[in-house]
Amino acid sequence: MKIPRLSNSILRDQFIWMMITGFLAGLIFPFFIVLLGIPQEKVMTPLFFGASIMAGLAMGLLNFGLVHFVTRPTLKELGEKMDTVRKRLDEQMTSEASKSKKMDTCLEAQECVVHIRSRDELGQVAGAFNKLVQTLRESLEIQHSYQRFSAAVNSTLELKALGEEVMDILRDYQLANGMAIIVYDNQQDALKTVYASGINHPEWLVNKVQVIEAVEKGRSESIELPLDVEVDAVLATVQPRFVDILPIEFKGMRIGALVLARLQPLEKKQQIILSLLQKGLGLAIRNALTHEEIQRIAVLDGLTGIYNRRFGMQRLHEEFGRAQRSKTPLALIMLDIDHFKSINDTYGHPVGDRAIKLVVKLGKTVLREGDILVRYGGEEFMIVLPGAAIDDAVKVAERLRHKVTETLLLHGDQQIHLTVSLGVAGYPALEVADEDALIALADEALYKAKESGRNRVVDARYLEGAQAATS
Numbered sequence: 001m002k003i004p005r006l007s008n009s010i011l012r013d014q015f016i017w018m019m020i021t022g023f024l025a026g027l028i029f030p031f032f033i034v035l036l037g038i039p040q041e042k043v044m045t046p047l048f049f050g051a052s053i054m055a056g057l058a059m060g061l062l063n064f065g066l067v068h069f070v071t072r073p074t075l076k077e078l079g080e081k082m083d084t085v086r087k088r089l090d091e092q093m094t095s096e097a098s099k100s101k102k103m104d105t106c107l108e109a110q111e112c113v114v115h116i117r118s119r120d121e122l123g124q125v126a127g128a129f130n131k132l133v134q135t136l137r138e139s140l141e142i143q144h145s146y147q148r149f150s151a152a153v154n155s156t157l158e159l160k161a162l163g164e165e166v167m168d169i170l171r172d173y174q175l176a177n178g179m180a181i182i183v184y185d186n187q188q189d190a191l192k193t194v195y196a197s198g199i200n201h202p203e204w205l206v207n208k209v210q211v212i213e214a215v216e217k218g219r220s221e222s223i224e225l226p227l228d229v230e231v232d233a234v235l236a237t238v239q240p241r242f243v244d245i246l247p248i249e250f251k252g253m254r255i256g257a258l259v260l261a262r263l264q265p266l267e268k269k270q271q272i273i274l275s276l277l278q279k280g281l282g283l284a285i286r287n288a289l290t291h292e293e294i295q296r297i298a299v300l301d302g303l304t305g306i307y308n309r310r311f312g313m314q315r316l317h318e319e320f321g322r323a324q325r326s327k328t329p330l331a332l333i334m335l336d337i338d339h340f341k342s343i344n345d346t347y348g349h350p351v352g353d354r355a356i357k358l359v360v361k362l363g364k365t366v367l368r369e370g371d372i373l374v375r376y377g378g379e380e381f382m383i384v385l386p387g388a389a390i391d392d393a394v395k396v397a398e399r400l401r402h403k404v405t406e407t408l409l410l411h412g413d414q415q416i417h418l419t420v421s422l423g424v425a426g427y428p429a430l431e432v433a434d435e436d437a438l439i440a441l442a443d444e445a446l447y448k449a450k451e452s453g454r455n456r457v458v459d460a461r462y463l464e465g466a467q468a469a470t471s
C-alpha cells in the first residue's frame with residue numbers, strides 16, 4: 001500500500017499520519033460504543049466526542065514518541081556512523097595516509113560500529129552495516145598492505161634492503177615472525193639463502209627437502225610444529241608453530257622459495273595478503289638478482305672473476321687517496337706472463353686462458369685480505385697492496401714468481417712451464433704525486449724485468465732516473 005507523502009521528512013509524515021489516525025479513531029469511537037449498546041444520549045455528547053478525540057490524539061502522540069525515542073536514535077546513529085566511515089575512507093585515500101605504515105581507518109573501533117539493540121529489521125540493518133564495515137576494513141587492509149609492498153619493492157634493488165622491507169610488512173600484518181629468502185644461484189649451481197631475519201641458522205634451510213622441492217617442483221608446504229626450525233624472539237629462542245615454504249616464481253620460472261616461520265595461524269585476510277606478496281615477490285627478487293649480477297659484471301673480469309681494469313683503477317685511486325691522507329704506505333705490483341703469445345700459438349687460445357686463470361689462482365694464495373688483484377690487460381695484472389711497504393711488496397712478488405715457476409700447467413700429457421715478470425713500486429718510498437705516476441713506475445720496472453731476461457722482480461726504486469721521475 002502506498003501512503004501519500006505529506007512532507008520531505010518520513011518521520012514528520014509519520015507524525016502527521018499518526019495524529020490524523022488518532023483523531024479519526026477518537027471521532028469514530030463514540031459510534032462503536034453506541035453499536036455496543038451504550039445509550040446514545042450518554043455517548044453522543046460534545047464532551048464525550050472531545051474526550052474521545054483527545055484520547056485518539058494522545059495515542060497518536062504516544063506512538064510517535066515510541067518512533068522518536070526508539071527507532072530514530074538507531075537510524076540517526078547509523079547515519080552518523082556511515083558519515084564517519086566515509087570521512088575516514090576519504091582520509092585514508094590521501095597519498096600521505098596510504099604511505100604510512102599502519103592503516104588508521106577506525107573501521108574496527110567503536111567509532112564506526114553501530115550498536116545492535118534489537119533482533120528485528122533495524123537490528124539486521126545494524127548488523128549488516130557492521131559486517132559491511134568489517135569487509136571494507138579488510139579489503140582496505142589488503143589494498144594498503146599491497147600498496148606498501150609495491151612501494152617497498154620499487155624503493156630498492158638491493159636484496160638485503162628488499163628483504164628488510166618485506167620482513168617489516170610481514171611483521172606488521174602478523175604474517176611471520178621470521179623469514180628467509182632462498183634463491184637458485186646459477187654461478188654455484190646451488191640454492192643460497194640471500195636474506196634471513198628472525199630464523200636461527202637460516203643457512204641450513206637450503207638442505208631441507210621441502211625447500212628443495214619448493215624450488216625444483218614449485219610445491220608449497222605448510223608444516224605444523226616443525227621440530228628443526230627456531231625463531232629468534234625478542235628475549236628467547238622459540239619454536240614456531242607453523243612454517244610455510246612457498247615457491248617464488250617469475251613468469252612461470254621457479255627462482256627460489258620463501259620460508260616463513262609463525263607463532264600463530266593465519267586468518268583468511270592474512271592468507272590473501274600473503275598470497276599477493278608471494279606473487280609480487282617473484283618480480284622483485286628477479287630484479288634484485290639481475291641488479292646484483294649487473295653490478296658483479298660491471299666490476300669483474302669475465303674470464304678470471306677478479307676485478308676488471310676500470311674498477312681496479314677506481315679502487316687504486318681510492319686507496320692512493322687514503323694512503324696520502326693517512327700517511328700509510330701503499331705498494332703496487334705489475335705482473336705480466338712471459339712469452340704468453342707463444343703459449344697461445346703453440347697450445348691454442350683455450351690453454352692460454354687456462355694459464356691466465358692459473359696465475360690468478362696462484363696470485364690469490366700469496367695475497368692478504370684487503371689486497372686487490374686486477375686484470376689490467378690480456379695477460380697483465382695489477383696488484384694493489386694497501387698498507388704494504390715496498391720491501392714487503394717485493395717479497396710478495398718474489399713469492400708469487402716462485403709459485404708460478406714451480407707450478408706446471410697440464411695440457412693432456414704435456415707440461416707447460418710458465419714464468420712471470422713483475423715490477424714493484426711503492427708510496428711513499430717513491431714520492432709520486434698520484435696513482436698514475438705509481439703505475440708508470442711499476443710498469444717501467446716490469447719493462448726492465450722483461451728486458452733483463454724475464455722471470456724476475458724489479459724494484460722501481462732501483463730504476464735509473466727513478467728519483468728524477470718522482471721528484
Ligand SMILES: Nc1nc2c(ncn2[C@@H]2O[C@H](COP(=O)(O)OP(=O)(O)OP(=O)(O)O)[C@@H](O)[C@H]2O)c(=O)[nH]1
Pocket residue numbers: 303336337338339340341342344348349350351352353356377378379450454
Ligand atoms: N688466451 C688468451 N690470450 C690473450 C688474452 N688476452 C690477450 N691475449 C694474448 O696475449 C698475447 C700477449 O702477447 P705479447 O703482448 O706479445 O707478450 P708475450 O708473448 O707475453 O711476451 P712478453 O710479454 O714480452 O713476455 C697476445 O697474443 C694476445 O692475443 C686472453 O684473454 N686469453
